[in-house]
Amino acid sequence: MNDFMMAIVKADPQLDQDCLLISADLAGHTDYGYNQMLRLGVGKSSRNIKTRISTSRIDKKTLTMHPVLIKKSFLHENRKYGVKFEQDEIRVGPVVGIIAPKQDSKNRPFGSQTTFFQEIMASGRQLGQICFAFYFADIDWNKKVINGYFHGKNGWQRGRFPMPDVIYPRSKFWVASRAESRRRLNRLGVQILNPPMVGKWEAYRLFKKNPELVPYLPETRLINSFRQVDLMVKKYRAVYLKPVNGTQGKNIIRVSKNKKSPGYCYQYHSNGSLCKGNASDLLHLQRQLRPVMAGRSYLVQKEINLLRNEGGIADIRVMVQKNHNGKWEVTGMACRIGKPGAITSNISSGGSGKKVETVLNKAFTGSKQVNQIIETIIFVCNNAAQSVEEYLGNCGEMGIDIGVDRFGKVWFIEANLRPARHVFSLIGEKQTRLKSVETPLLYARYLAGF
Numbered sequence: 001m002n003d004f005m006m007a008i009v010k011a012d013p014q015l016d017q018d019c020l021l022i023s024a025d026l027a028g029h030t031d032y033g034y035n036q037m038l039r040l041g042v043g044k045s046s047r048n049i050k051t052r053i054s055t056s057r058i059d060k061k062t063l064t065m066h067p068v069l070i071k072k073s074f075l076h077e078n079r080k081y082g083v084k085f086e087q088d089e090i091r092v093g094p095v096v097g098i099i100a101p102k103q104d105s106k107n108r109p110f111g112s113q114t115t116f117f118q119e120i121m122a123s124g125r126q127l128g129q130i131c132f133a134f135y136f137a138d139i140d141w142n143k144k145v146i147n148g149y150f151h152g153k154n155g156w157q158r159g160r161f162p163m164p165d166v167i168y169p170r171s172k173f174w175v176a177s178r179a180e181s182r183r184r185l186n187r188l189g190v191q192i193l194n195p196p197m198v199g200k201w202e203a204y205r206l207f208k209k210n211p212e213l214v215p216y217l218p219e220t221r222l223i224n225s226f227r228q229v230d231l232m233v234k235k236y237r238a239v240y241l242k243p244v245n246g247t248q249g250k251n252i253i254r255v256s257k258n259k260k261s262p263g264y265c266y267q268y269h270s271n272g273s274l275c276k277g278n279a280s281d282l283l284h285l286q287r288q289l290r291p292v293m294a295g296r297s298y299l300v301q302k303e304i305n306l307l308r309n310e311g312g313i314a315d316i317r318v319m320v321q322k323n324h325n326g327k328w329e330v331t332g333m334a335c336r337i338g339k340p341g342a343i344t345s346n347i348s349s350g351g352s353g354k355k356v357e358t359v360l361n362k363a364f365t366g367s368k369q370v371n372q373i374i375e376t377i378i379f380v381c382n383n384a385a386q387s388v389e390e391y392l393g394n395c396g397e398m399g400i401d402i403g404v405d406r407f408g409k410v411w412f413i414e415a416n417l418r419p420a421r422h423v424f425s426l427i428g429e430k431q432t433r434l435k436s437v438e439t440p441l442l443y444a445r446y447l448a449g450f
Helices: 067-072 111-126 176-187 200-208 226-236 282-293 356-363 367-392 422-426 430-448
Strands: 006-011 019-022 037-042 045-053 062-065 080-085 089-093 095-099 130-134 145-152 155-162 166-169 220-222 238-243 253-257 264-270 273-279 298-302 312-322 328-337 352-354 397-404 410-416
Touching: 006 067, 045 067, 045 089, 062 067, 095 111, 095 155, 095 430, 111 130, 111 145, 111 430, 130 155, 166 430, 200 220, 200 298, 200 367, 200 410, 220 226, 226 238, 226 253, 226 282, 226 298, 238 282, 253 282, 264 282, 273 282, 312 367, 312 430, 328 356, 328 367, 328 422, 328 430, 352 356, 352 422, 356 367, 367 397, 367 410, 397 430, 422 430
Parallel strands: 006 062, 019 045, 037 089, 095 130, 095 166
Antiparallel strands: 006 080, 019 062, 037 045, 080 089, 130 145, 145 155, 220 298, 238 253, 238 298, 253 264, 264 273, 312 328, 312 397, 328 352, 397 410
């Protein structure tokens, strides 16, 4: 899968500053002649060079150049890089820029994503890629360079990088105030690994258009009036109110009808604690929930009678990614188990993880039913990924949350285009986590044309 051309960059101060010496074994893959004029491309930076072919039998898979040319090309001596020989250009890389706002911490400059970024950069070096992190303010548009961040033996450091071949967005990338920056990157031919995800309501309407997905979608309505909440509670006994643009299970509210008296009871999480209350009527409910909803757009969704494990509700996070051939595949899946009494399963809210087979085998008797459930989950996730891509354009990865009810029915909950991977570490699937880190880089290589 990772069998593609690599070369080690060597330095020789005896060479001309515009000369590139290609080892004989690599030259066998080209038709280049002596002193042929070409371009050396690294990311969106390129410069004129002339080629020479080495007659040495000692150097294998090497590109040798003057130290000045190495520096000007944003490369490093004795490091391995991916290489592609084209008719009039030698490309090195690819260059992958991870975009995320920096936070004020020397050791954890990217907050909770810092370790993940370190893993990406380590994996990128193994693949011969140039990986760095940056934000819009780090771009020098005049010089077409980026003053980004990289992680190495000496920890986090600043460095100068070319405009990347591919951007891997790990922030709210498509904010309106950055529209011009996005257009400028687009004009430079920079590929984007993932677009921004739409809000939950727009996503629901999108998935409703796919007849293959409709049977797996819980009924959902946009809240224009609390009357819709009342109608859904009467129909399903319990519902969830979810912010249209919310993440990590924050500000989610469960509402149900009181069993022994008129009115409603509600639950939500605040500062790590579960808050409960009662409302005598619909107007009272709306007033009680106003501080939590805080003027945000919300939708109301039927409650799924999810599986429970050790007292907590369980759902399944499925990592779906494009591989080195640009094809969708399921990288892995894991169960997220909420704390006993919690209304969500989110890891960030204190949930835990378990292997999917462990939870399903405990809930259902017979491997046939468990296998059928897993096959259905994969079918739903592949369909969801294709639907998102048809609507938003090119996508590279997404985390899809799936529910399984007590009867074994599969339900689609939501998709996230900036998925977390921590749950794979929690269940001891180190290789799955590592694969989930490497796969976007393989897909970036595909996008960059290597």
